[in-house]
Amino acid sequence: xxxxxxxxxxxxxxxxxxxxxxxxxxxxxxxxxxxxxxxxxxxxxxxxxxxxxxxxxxxxxxxxxxxxxxxxxxxxxxxxxxxxxxxxxxxxxxxxxxxxxxxxxxxxxxxxxxxxxxxxxxxxxxxxxxxxxxxxxxxxxxxxxxxxxxxxxxxxxxx
Numbered sequence: 472x473x474x475x476x477x478x479x480x481x482x483x484x485x486x487x488x489x490x491x492x493x494x495x496x497x498x499x500x501x502x503x504x505x506x507x508x509x510x511x512x513x514x515x516x517x518x519x520x521x522x523x524x525x526x527x528x529x530x531x532x533x534x535x536x537x538x539x540x541x542x543x544x545x546x547x548x549x550x551x552x553x554x555x556x557x558x559x560x561x562x563x564x565x566x567x568x569x570x571x572x573x574x575x576x577x578x579x580x581x582x583x584x585x586x587x588x589x590x591x592x593x594x595x596x597x598x599x600x601x602x603x604x605x606x607x608x609x610x611x612x613x614x615x616x617x618x619x620x621x622x623x624x625x626x627x628x629x630x
Contacts, residue, residue: 475611476524477503477605478503480524483496483524483525486525499528503524504591507591507611508576509522509549518574520550545630551629552576554625554627569624575628575629576591578624578625579591582622590604599615600616602614
């Protein structure tokens with residue numbers, strides 16, 4: 472299993488994302504998810520190296536407000552995986568192959584009112600998904616989310 476991380480970890484919570492004023496602790500769920508994937512790919516797929524959220528916040532590319540440019544993932548040589556697809560609604564036809572593939576992974580976008588949050592998808596169980604949530608301290612948390620809460624996602628594959 473991949474290392475569970477929290478975006479609120481004191482080692483990186485106050486680090487700004489790219490050149491923005493946004494911090495990992497407040498807005499770094501996506502970066503923390505990518506860091507967890509870097510652990511999974513490096514340990515179980517023998518691709519790339521583990522990269523902390525702190526390092527990713529300075530190595531990946533972001534908008535002026537701290538939103539990730541997804542393609543910058545494959546430009547960073549230390550990561551053993553690449554971005555393959557971004558989808559903007561619940562799309563089981565994209566999610567399941569990414570979760571079940573040998574070298575693929577999926578981040579899921581959750582939307583609840585004004586809150587957007589990204590988690591790492593692990594597996595589907597009935598109408599729910601087991602995910603790794605990067606928000607809780609001390610080390611993130613695995614939990615179940617219902618599919619109606621998924622409003623998009625991103626898929627990845629080994630380089």
